[in-house]
Amino acid sequence: MGAGVVATGGGNSAFTHLLDQNRLWYNNRRLIALHGWIVLLLITSSTNGFDGSLLNSFQSLSVWNDYFATPAGGRLGVLNAMQNIGSLAAYPFAPYLSDGLGRRPTIWIGSLIMLIAVVLQSAAQNWGMFLSARFLIGFGLTFAANAAPMLVTEIAYPRYRAPLTALYNSLWYSGNIVATWSTFGTQHINNNWAWRIPSILQGIVPVLQVFLIWFVPESPRWLISKGKEEKALQTLAYYHADGNEQDPLVQFEFNEIKSAIDLDREVSANVGWKSLIATPGNRKRMAIIVALAFFSQWSGNGLVSYYLKDVMVSIGITDSTIQLLINGILAIWNLFWAVLSSFLVNRLGRRLMFITSVIGMLIAFTFQTVCTARYQITLNNNAAHAVIAFIFIFYASYDLAFTPLIVSYTVEILPYSLRAKGFNIFNFVISVALIFNQYVNPIAMGHIGWKYYIVYCCWLCFELAFCYFMIVETKNLSLEETAVLFDGEEVSNALHNATREVRHEDYDEKTSDSGYTPTNELKA
Known part of the structure; x- marks a missing residue:
């Protein structure tokens, strides 16, 4: 359960501070x-x-x-x-x-x-x-x-x-x-x-x-799984950020969903009904x-x-x-x-x-x-x-x-x-x-x-x-972060490594117009 503790501690800081408190x-x-x-x-x-x-x-x-x-x-x-x-x-x-x-x-x-x-x-x-x-x-x-x-x-x-x-x-x-x-x-x-x-x-x-x-x-997750990434980003932006595709929350959601789905595709165990009891x-x-x-x-x-x-x-x-x-x-x-x-x-x-x-x-x-x-x-x-x-x-x-x-x-x-x-x-x-x-x-x-x-x-x-x-x-916890509680540190690290680089780019470069500054914890 060590990985679960990490997820719980970092899960909130990963996305809740990106929410517009006035929205x-x-x-x-x-x-x-x-x-x-x-x-x-x-x-x-x-x-x-x-x-x-x-x-x-x-x-x-x-x-x-x-x-x-x-x-x-x-x-x-x-x-x-x-x-x-x-x-x-x-x-x-x-x-x-x-x-x-x-x-x-x-x-x-x-x-x-x-x-x-x-x-x-x-x-x-x-x-x-x-x-x-x-x-x-x-x-x-x-x-x-x-x-x-x-x-x-x-x-x-x-x-x-x-x-x-x-x-x-x-x-x-x-x-x-x-x-x-x-x-x-x-x-x-x-x-x-x-x-x-x-x-x-x-x-x-x-x-x-x-x-x-x-x-x-x-569902944005279904759209991304079918290669309709642009439509998924538009859907997230329209309803979650008044149409702003560069909003920090939208970028976080989009990249986390995409990384999780890409990771699932790379893991052969996550295919078919057998996967339900494979791990x-x-x-x-x-x-x-x-x-x-x-x-x-x-x-x-x-x-x-x-x-x-x-x-x-x-x-x-x-x-x-x-x-x-x-x-x-x-x-x-x-x-x-x-x-x-x-x-x-x-x-x-x-x-x-x-x-x-x-x-x-x-x-x-x-x-x-x-x-x-x-x-x-x-x-x-x-x-x-x-x-x-x-x-x-x-x-x-x-x-x-x-x-x-x-x-x-x-x-x-x-x-x-x-x-x-x-x-x-x-x-x-x-x-x-x-x-x-x-x-x-x-x-x-x-x-x-x-x-x-x-x-x-x-x-x-x-x-x-x-x-x-x-x-x-x-x-x-987000839907993607909840997986850590069951799958352990290995999957958590794979998902973190898959999304870490794109998060830095999105939060350090794309969000300057919105006035958002990433926290030290997110940059760490």
């Missing part, structure tokens, strides 16, 4: 425009949240249950898992589209497929048609969800990169809110429009992205990424996220209106904590947030288990109310790290050459975990009830140990 997101029209386009990318996650919450809400609608013969057990598990089965089918193709065609075309293709799926789902006439739509939604979402967070990370102004990338997964709950409350509002419609209207609303984000995505700037640094990355993907779905959250109705029934809450109301309030609660946590990323750091999050989940889920058992044994209403309270506490803890950080941490610890493939593995593991969770949870709860919760209590203990020993702090 903030709200007082610069080009940053405002950039953040507007980033919002268009961030709401990709809301599409996922909408879809994840839709079926949860539909299960409380009598007209939906009547139309599809009240799915339960394995049949309900297959329905919930179908979206992720569609995602699995798209994973072999997603990284090649993101790296080959570019981030923007990949998002457009995914959004177009989702739009077709929404039409099919909204007009579903039978079980097979509904299932097919669920498959297509997952298939299209994989393309958009693979490219969108990477593009956010790669075009964001350095000061705002971490919180914006953290916001990506946090906005999952914005879709959750729309799906939950729209279904709450249509529950009293005594025909199939009670579920068709929320299904139609799922097409809002895909429509916006299909028509607007071409106005979003393409000790990459193996550690993948261990963390795979673990976080599993943890994000196997922490007990899947019980409430997809089977809230069953959880509510287990504590005596059978009224569909109350179930939908609790679901809707929980969605707003989750969005609040997830967004708040996103803006604390640079203050608290990744490691502290992950460890605190798991401790909070473990405590809350343990008490939730105890109170659920007490209610089922004694039928004590106070115990049922306590379960609801601990569900809210559990999600506040979950949202501290596992909502905002799992995507942002994954993309920032992966170097450019591995980012699309590594992030695809992350999404693949999430889908596998979800399929297992969505299929097994209703069956296990039906057979052993509250005792199934004990499994998650034990698993959370393992999560805590893993996060304590494995999570690496990456606070205040």
Whole structure:
């Protein structure tokens, strides 16, 4: 970890002092425009949240249950898992589209497929048609969800990169809110429009992205990797320095990205899927990424996220209106904590947030288990109310790290050459975990009830140990500098030597017009 200490000490001085302290997101029209386009990318996650919450809400609608013969057990598990089965089918193709065609075309293709799926789902006439739509939604979402967070990370102004990338997964709950409350509002419609209207609303984000995505700037890293260096420099300059290509920050970003990509090309290990496990640094990355993907779905959250109705029934809450109301309030609660946590990323750091999050989940889920058992044994209403309270506490803890950080941490610890493939593995593991969770949870709860919760209590203990020993702090480092924490001093020195000469030229000669004088530390 010696090289990591060096990176942390020098990483801040390498680029943060180049930032214009007066250039903030709200007082610069080009940053405002950039953040507007980033919002268009961030709401990709809301599409996922909408879809994840839709079926949860539909299960409380009598007209939906009547139309599809009240799915339960394995049949309900297959329905919930179908979206992720569609995602699995798209994973072999997603990284090649993101790296080959570019981030923007990949998002457009995914959004177009989702739009077709929404039409099919909204007009579903039978079980097979509904299932097919669920498959297509997952298939299209994989393309958009693979490219969108990477593009956010790669075009964001350095000061705002971490919180914006953290916001990506946090906005999952914005879709959750729309799906939950729209279904709450249509529950009293005594025909199939009670579920068709929320299904139609799922097409809002895909429509916006299909028509607007071409106005979003393409990733400078992707442009440089394809030999379009002039366009990459123009993009960085336009959004990060009001069009000044000689700005010290722009020159630093451009040269560091170019040097890192050139270095990746020279290292034969960074080619193909095998590269993900070819070096000790990459193996550690993948261990963390795979673990976080599993943890994000196997922490007990899947019980409430997809089977809230069953959880509510287990504590005596059978009224569909109350179930939908609790679901809707929980969605707003989750969005609040997830967004708040996103803006604390640079203050608290990744490691502290992950460890605190798991401790909070473990405590809350343990008490939730105890109170659920007490209610089922004694039928004590106070115990049922306590379960609801601990569900809210559990999600506040979950949202501290596992909502905002799992995507942002994954993309920032992966170097450019591995980012699309590594992030695809992350999404693949999430889908596998979800399929297992969505299929097994209703069956296990039906057979052993509250005792199934004990499994998650034990698993959370393992999560805590893993996060304590494995999570690496990456606070205040650029995407390129983060690689040093995993790859060690050798790669750090190679990148430093590759960029050192050009930095001296840029900062000593090209920036005199801007009035910037390099620090002694940078010249050293």
